[in-house]
Amino acid sequence: xxxxxxxxxxxxxxxxxxxxxxxxxxxxxxxxxxxxxxxxxxxxxxxxxxxxxxxxxxxxxxxxxxxxxxxxxxxxxxxxxxxxxxxxxxxxxxxxxxxxxxxxxxxxxxxxxxxxxxxxxxxxxxxxxxxxxxxxxxxxxxxxxxxxxxxxxxxxxxxxxxxxxxxxxxxxxxxxxxxxxxxxxxxxxxxxxxxxxxxxxxxxxxxxxxxxxxxxxxxxxxxxxxxxxxxxxxxxxxxxxxxxxxxxxxxxxxxxxxxxxxxxxxxxxxxxxxxxxxxxxxxxxxxxxxxxxxxxxxxxxxxxxx
Numbered sequence: 001x002x003x004x005x006x007x008x009x010x011x012x013x014x015x016x017x018x019x020x021x022x023x024x025x026x027x028x029x030x031x032x033x034x035x036x037x038x039x040x041x042x043x044x045x046x047x048x049x050x051x052x053x054x055x056x057x058x059x060x061x062x063x064x065x066x067x068x069x070x071x072x073x074x075x076x077x078x079x080x081x082x083x084x085x086x087x088x089x090x091x092x093x094x095x096x097x098x099x100x101x102x103x104x105x106x107x108x109x110x111x112x113x114x115x116x117x118x119x120x121x122x123x124x125x126x127x128x129x130x131x132x133x134x135x136x137x138x139x140x141x142x143x144x145x146x147x148x149x150x151x152x153x154x155x156x157x158x159x160x161x162x163x164x165x166x167x168x169x170x171x172x173x174x175x176x177x178x179x180x181x182x183x184x185x186x187x188x189x190x191x192x193x194x195x196x197x198x199x200x201x202x203x204x205x206x207x208x209x210x211x212x213x214x215x216x217x218x219x220x221x222x223x224x225x226x227x228x229x230x231x232x233x234x235x236x237x238x239x240x241x242x243x244x245x246x247x248x249x250x251x252x253x254x255x256x257x258x259x260x261x262x263x264x265x266x267x268x269x270x271x272x273x274x275x276x277x278x279x280x281x282x283x284x285x286x287x288x289x290x291x292x293x294x295x296x297x298x299x300x301x302x303x304x305x306x
Contacts, residue, residue, distance in 0.1 A: 017068075018065050018068055018069045018129075018130055019127055019129075021061055021062075021064065021065035021068075022062070022065050022086065022120070022124070022127075023124075024058070024061055025058045025059070025061045025062035025065060025120075026117060026120050026121075026124075027058075028054055028055065028057060028058025028061065029055065029058050029062075029093070029113050029116060029117050029120070030113075030117055031051075031054060032051045032052075032054045032055035032058065032109065032113055033109070033110055033113035033114055033117060035047045035048075035050050035051035035054070036048075036051045036055075036106065036107075036109030036110040036113060037110040038051075039051060039106060039107070039109075039110075040107050040110055048106055051106075051109060052100065052106065052109075055093070055097075055109065055113065056097065059090070059093050059094065059097065062086070062089075062090050062093070063090055065086075066083070066086060066087055066090060068130075069083075069129075069130030070083070070130060072130075073130070073131065073132045073133065075133055075142060075143070076142065076143050076146070076147055078142065078146040078147060078150055079133050079137060079142075080126065080128055081123065081126040081295060082123050082124070082126040082127045082128055084123075084146070084150055084291075085119050085120065085122060085123030085126070086120060086123050087150050088119055088123075088150050088153055088154050088157070089115075089116040089117075089119040089120045089123070090116075091150065091151060091154035092112055092115060092116045092119070092154050092157055092158060093112065093113065093116050095112070095154065095155075095158050096108060096109060096112040096113070108161075108165075111161050111164075111165060112158070112161060115157060115161055119157075136238070139234060139237070139238070141230060141231075141233065141234035141237070144230045144234075145227055145230040145231045145234050146227075148223055148224075148226050148227030148230060149224065149227040149231075149252075151220075151223055152220045152221075152223040152224035152227060153220075153287060153291065155216050155217075155219050155220035155223065156216070156217065156220045156224075156259070156283070156284060156287055157284075158216045159213045159214075159216035159217045159220065159280065159284075160213070160280060160281070160284045161213075162209050162210075162212045162213035162216065163209075163210065163213040163277050163280050163281070165209050166206045166207075166209035166210040166213060166277070167206070167274070167277055169204070169205065169206040169209055170206035170273075210272060210273075210276070210277075213280070214266055214276075217259060217262060217263060217280065217283075218263060220259070221256065221259045221260060221263060224252075224255070224256050224259065225256050227252075228249075228252055228253060228256060231249070231252075232249075235249075247294050247298045248290065248294050248295075251286065251289055251290040251294055252290050254286050254290075255283060255286040255287045255290050258279065258282050258283040258286050259280075259283040261279060262276065262279040262280050262283055265279060
């Protein structure tokens with residue numbers, strides 16, 4: 001117990017308990033990530049038995065940290081860049097928890113936690129103690145507009161993770177083990193001494209990963225456009241203009257258009273493989289530019305977001 005107390009006191013954050021909870025969650029995610037990669041590499045369930053409960057506890061702690069700082073002020077935890085990125089990573093881990101619970105896709109834990117920890121590390125740079133929103137953000141629209149955008153961003157991020165895995169796996173599918181299908185989800189047969197039958201210890205074939213990536217984009221794109229529409233309504237109420245061609249508005253629209261082109265190419269033109277992945281990467285880069293570059297370096301009506 002003394003060790004835990006001493007560790008907690010060593011964490012950055014000063015007298016702010018929420019930031020220390022944030023770092024405890026990061027530590028839990030990092031340890032879990034290493035164990036999930038160990039599970040992937042060695043096919044030993046002992047890694048999973050430690051990693052999954054530890055990650056779940058870290059995720060609950062992360063969520064408590066998020067909402068503890070925002071609920072007293074009657075708002076969701078998306079009031080600045082730190083909260084936005086922290087919530088983004090929390091949703092990504094939540095998506096993995098669902099995939100692990102529904103499809104036993106534990107092998108995805110390493111890549112998804114790696115993405116979440118990276119996002120949290122970037123978000124820590126922008127940390128600010130919890131507090132009330134600035135006047136420009138004090139509106140019920142923040143719970144609609146910003147929450148929609150962060151949800152879509154998380155789903156787009158999951159999509160690109162699976163897209164990258166699909167490209168990596170496509171190079172190895174020729175020598176893959178026998179593929180079985182269970183409940184409509186492709187998994188590979190496990191090696192003796194590994195996990196139970198039907199549990200995905202090795203990556204699914206590239207076609208299944210690409211399809212999963214596609215589904216995430218299908219869910220994310222309409223949410224993204226809904227967020228843009230909600231933002232326009234908020235803009236009309238706050239600035240008396242539905243659309244101002246602000247840098248954030250413009251790049252968000254471009255991002256949505258690129259992803260719409262990807263979906264059109266994928267669904268109607270049957271474009272797959274590297275071409276489809278290239279369109280997805282372009283859309284993801286546009287989204288990153290909208291999220292990071294526009295907020296930090298480009299002045300506009302949304303400059304208060306940092």
